[in-house]
Structure formats: structure tokens, C-alpha cells
Amino acid sequence: MDRTPGPSVRLRLTLSYAGFLMLAGVLLLAAVWLFLLRYVPERALIVPDGTSTLTHGVFPVRSNLLRVFAPRAAAVLGFLLVLGLGGGWLLAGRMLAPLTRITEATRLASAGSLSHRIRLPGRQDEFRELADAFDAMLGRLEAHVADQRRFAANASHELRTPLAISKALLDVARTDPDQDTGEILERLHTVNARAIDLTEALLLLTRAEQRSFARERVDLSLLAEEATETLLPLAEKHGVTVETSGDFTPALGSPALLLQLTTNLVHNAVVHNLPTGGAVRVTTAVRSGAALLTVENTGEQLTPQRVSTLTEPFQRGSERTRGDHPGVGLGLAIATAITDAHDGRLTLTPRPDGGLRVTVELPTAGPVDHNPGG
16 A cells, blocks of 8 residues: 655654653643742832831842743753653654564565564563564464465376376377277276366365355254265275264255265265275264264274374375275365364364264254254
């Protein structure tokens, strides 16, 4: 924003300090003058000691007092003016020193240096609260920018892989006319489907992070049943049993995004499971003013350190993934983004017997009605 140049805050504070000091001085001198006028007569009768009551002389005391008081009052006011300007300038500079450091840090941040911190020393006050809040904001921005750069690099790598495979298959088809066209087309179809899935996942992730959706009343138990029915053929194919339970669980949010959230969690629970005899359990409930969606699955033992990385984009957990469903590595990342967009919380917990438990807490959509239809 273009602004007209004006006096500095330090100069304005200096003038304010000096003006206040001058006003206090004027009021003090005025009070002294009024006191003197009240108790000093206009003329005084002077009688020499040891004499009779004969008048020695009558003098105008107030006029003499004014001649003596006025120049000294002016000198005091002049001294107060110099003291107010000099002391105010130094005092304003000392008071604004923290603001100068904050301004310098702001300039560095606007130039792209997010690693700089103010770290203002001293006891807590308004300036230090501002500096601490600014440092915290810089920390969040630095972490966000690092995440975005890492995400962009990973996304570019993931998108480049199917494109490179497609290019290689097309080169083979062009240079080798005897190559089986049907096989090449099938492989191209698979690679192209994977690229489309990845692109759609990236778009969904962006939409969730931007919170560009309308909020409606949603029953999480119905979404859990719908997601389970959709993925039931996949679960049966791999011998994974899926069980759902839960009463009416109202939440407030986007039905499409919350369905995608539930589907992602159930899909991950199916494909990241035991080779045989796996199980997935999906439950919904209302507890402590929050709508809960819990998806847990059997599987191998997971460490807390490993679990803490699973919500990062493109973290597939390849050692737990079935080879025919590698995914795009964005399932839990999308689930986390959708949860955050709904002001909720997603928690990953390793199960003692192996596998993973995912709990999503969402704001409820008002009081629970166990019979919404009637």
C-alpha cells in the first residue's frame, strides 16, 4: 500500500512526552502563582523595627513578585522543554527498540528468510508477546513451506513415473512392430489409470485443504456402511472380513468428503492387512460432544515412530501393502486433510496385537436423535 510519508513514531512520541511535560510544568507554575496571589497582599505596609507606628513606606508587592516570578517561570519552562525533547527522544528510542527488531525480522521474512527469529529477551510485556507470536508464526510458515516443497517434489516424482512408463511403452510399440499390441495397450491402460487416480487424489487433497465445501448434517454410521459395501468385493478377494457397528452418529461437514475420508480409511485397512485371515472393524459413536469414527485392522506390528509418518504424503508403507494395490500414497494424507478441514482430529495408534487403529473425532451436528425419521 502506497502511503504519504509522515513523521516517525519516535518523533511523535518525543513531542508527546515533551508536550505532556510542558503542560504539567505550566499547571504547576500556575498553581504556584495562584497560591502566591492568594496569600500575598497587593500592597504591603512596611514599619521599621523599634519605631512608632509611623508609616515608613507602602510598596506594590504583587507587581514586584510578578517581575521576579515571570522570568524564572519562563526559565523553568524552557528547561522542561529541553528536558522533555531530549529525554523523550531517548525514552522513545528505548521503548521502540523491540519494535525495530520486529520490523527487521518482518523485512527478512518478506524477502524469503523464514529461518530468522527475533528471540526478544527480557520479561513478558506487550512487545515480547508480539515477538513471541511472530516467532511462532515464522516457525509454522517455515514448516508449511518445507512441507509444500517436499510435497511438490514428491508429486512431481509420482506423476513423472507413469508418464515415463507410458513414453517407454509407446517407444517400444513404435520401434518394434512385432510387439503384442494388446499387451502394450493393457499396460498403458493400467499406467494411465494410475496417473488419473493420482491426479484426482491431488485435486481432492487441494480441495480439502482449501475448505471450499458446504457443511451439511451427516450420519457417519451411514457413510461407514456405504464405504464398507463399496469395498466389500476387495475385502472378499483378499480374505479380509469387514465388520461395522454403531448407532446414529451426526456430524457436520461435506457428505462427499466425509465419505471419501471413510472410504480411504477402510481401503487402507483392507490393503494393509495380514496375508490371510485379516479383519477390519469400523465403528461410529458419539462421545464427549464429538462424533467418532474408528477403523482398526489386523496386521504386522508397527512402531510408534513408523505410525507417526503414515499421514505424510506418498508414505505407502510398502512393506505392508499388497502388491496388486500399491495405491498412490495419499490415502491417509487425504484423510488427515479432510479431518483438519472439518475442524476435527485424526489419531493413529498401533494395536498391541498388530495392525493399526485410526480414530477420527469430528464436531457433532447438534444433539443426538436416535430416531431421526420419526
